[in-house]
Amino acid sequence: MQEDDFFIQAQKYFDDIDEVINAICFALFPFNPTIKSIGMVQQIIYPRSYPSNAKVKHLDYKITPIRHLDLGIMELWKIRQYKLHFHHAPSLRLMNSFTFMGDEIGDDEIDEYMNEIKNTGEMNFNWCHFKEINIHQCRFKKLVFKNCTFEKDIIFNSCIFEEIIFENCIFKNFVSITDSHFKGVTKIYAKFEGQTSFSGCTFGEKDNHQSTVFFNQSIFKQVTFFTNTRFYGETVSFYKVVFEKIPNFTQAVFQTNLNLVNSSLNFDYKTTYQVIKDKGKPILFNQAIQNANDFRDSFRLFKNTLSKEGNLLDASNYHRVELYCKEIELHSKLKESWNWRDWIDKWQLCLYRHTSDHHTDLLKIISWVMIVIGYFGLGFFIIRYFQDSSILLHLNPYGITLSFGGVISLGTLLIMGYIQRIFFFAGIGLISTLWIACYKPTLIFGAMNLIDKSSRSGLENLLTVLYTLAMILLLFSLQKTARKNSIIPS
Incomplete structure (x- = not known):
């Protein structure tokens, strides 16, 4: 049973x-x-x-x-x-x-x-x-x-x-x-x-x-x-x-x-600019400014949160994009009404974006330091050559051969897509810097050349002044990029 x-x-x-x-x-x-x-x-x-x-x-x-x-x-x-x-x-x-289906439900229900x-x-x-x-x-x-x-x-x-x-x-x-x-x-x-x-x-x-x-x-x-x-x-x-x-x-x-x-x-900056521009189609000045400001608030929020937690390295990346938005905002403002303060701020942001990605890319700022030193030396050599072409006789032929070989190698790597354009110019700058280090290393320290007693032409002095100003800005950016923490506002 x-x-x-x-x-x-x-x-x-x-x-x-x-x-x-x-x-x-x-x-x-x-x-x-x-x-x-x-x-x-x-x-x-x-x-x-x-x-x-x-x-x-x-x-x-x-x-x-x-x-x-x-x-x-x-x-x-x-x-x-x-x-x-x-x-x-x-x-x-x-x-x-x-x-x-059918009479599944009444109208009143x-x-x-x-x-x-x-x-x-x-x-x-x-x-x-x-x-x-x-x-x-x-x-x-x-x-x-x-x-x-x-x-x-x-x-x-x-x-x-x-x-x-x-x-x-x-x-x-x-x-x-x-x-x-x-x-x-x-x-x-x-x-x-x-x-x-x-x-x-x-x-x-x-x-x-x-x-x-x-x-x-x-x-x-x-x-x-x-x-x-x-x-x-x-x-x-x-x-x-x-x-x-x-x-x-x-x-x-x-x-x-x-x-x-x-x-x-x-x-990067181009992507940020395109998104802000597309969000406001048809683009209007006040709308572009508002769009940039809206996005900037987003990154400021995250940057402040990470800074409070002591995570300054990650906060620097959000601060970088916050500055992208600020630059786009200033760019739109200048189209509507021009003033000196916004113009200076805009180009200052533009400078640090190109040279160090707002103090977040150490390799980039080092490349720019090499470019400025190298091309200053190259410019100085060209001026001296027009003053006295015999200086070519003092150059080491093996060094010239290696330099041309280096330039050709860099050009080949650039064409084949193995290196970016900035590293191509940085490589040329490095070659020029090595020549300066071998023949006249004091040229690297631009400020010292302004106070020595050597006779120089007006063009050489102008080039030295411009080089000194550029190096001051780049070295300031280099030390900030190396430390990273200082880019977060206190």
């Missing part, structure tokens, strides 16, 4: 599972003519695991679609009590779709029903390929995407996420998650190849210190917007995040610990 009861309970247990599988199948594949039997259904939908207690209702189900699947919010609401695990789906589309069906349960997607996501005003209990690819636009507007995870995902197009609330744990480890926007979003809650936000090791290849975004909770981490184009954190609020360790800004 007990054995019969066991088999009856077991049969009921598996019948209940089959009933749930059919319910999930009907919700996800309501009009699929290829699914004709429970055996075919069980190949697509099956329990992820079996509870040891038969009285416990099974909730975890694994789904492996074999064709394109449109997921509608209403259909997902119908099976919200189950945890759905989608695996290796070849093509998915997640959309707002509210379709009512539509508003209440519509608000209710915008709540979904827990969904996990592993190794899935999404065609598109377009969701508005929905609430998600838990969303997990692992190793997924998103082919077209991804839009979440005015949504609430209790918990959301993107892990090792690739977004190939535009991503817009705007005016949404991330209440609990948020983990986004992904590569964004298109423009990305989290504008107007709130991460965490003021009174919930357990909520955390992680963008660790994400890559943003296009412009990223975090405008009017608020961050609360325990911590916000941008650890090892790479921004390949300028991000915008205008009016962002960080009321939490901010981690920017090892974050990278892989863009």
Whole structure:
């Protein structure tokens, strides 16, 4: 008798599972003519695991679609009590779709029903390929995407996420998650190849210190917007995040610990200028100034945060881009109304950008020191040659041969793309500097040549004065670049 009861309970247990599988199948594949039997259904939908207690209702189900699947919010609401695990789906589309069948609902209940069906349960997607996501005003209990690819636009507007995870995902197009609330744990480890926007979003809650936000090791290849975004909770981490184009954190609020360790800004002045210019098309003077100022506020925020934490090396990179934006702002102001102060500030920023990338590139400033010393020596030699051509007879022929060989080698490397133009000129400057060191090393110290008693022409004295002024600026920049810490304002 007990054995019969066991088999009856077991049969009921598996019948209940089959009933749930059919319910999930009907919700996800309501009009699929290829699914004709429970055996075919069980190949697509099956329990992820079996509870040891038969009285416990099974909730975890694994789904492996074999064709394109449109997921509608209403259909997902119908099976919200189950945890759905989608695996290796070849093509998915997640959309707002509210379709009512027959007499399913009365007109007087539509508003209440519509608000209710915008709540979904827990969904996990592993190794899935999404065609598109377009969701508005929905609430998600838990969303997990692992190793997924998103082919077209991804839009979440005015949504609430209790918990959301993107892990090792690739977004190939535009991503817009705007005016949404991330209440609990948020983990986004992904590569964004298109423009990305989290504008107007709130991460965490003021009174919930357990909520955390992680963008660790994400890559943003296009412009990223975090405008009017608020961050609360325990911590916000941008650890090892790479921004390949300028991000915008205008009016962002960080009321939490901010981690920017090892974050990278892989863009230069030209990219920054182009983004600010494109953001204001058709470009207007006051609009360009405002755009530059908005972006500058973003980098000032990060720079100050890193400086307070004592991370001055990373702070210098954000300060560098902040100065890019300041230079663009001054450039736009001078087009509208010219004045001496802005003109001097603009060209000072331009000078330090070209010579040391605002005291962040030591190799660049050393190259410029070599260029100035070398070309000063070359200019001095040319002036002396026109005064007395016999000085050529005093030069070492082996040195001349090696010098020409060095110039030809540098030119070959430049043409083949192995070195940048600045290193080509720095190499020539180094060759010239070696000649100066061999024949008249005192020329390197320009100020000393102004006070010695040697007779020089007016042109030589003018060249020496210009060289001395240039070296003062470059040596000042060199020592700041070498120390790095001094570029952060106290």
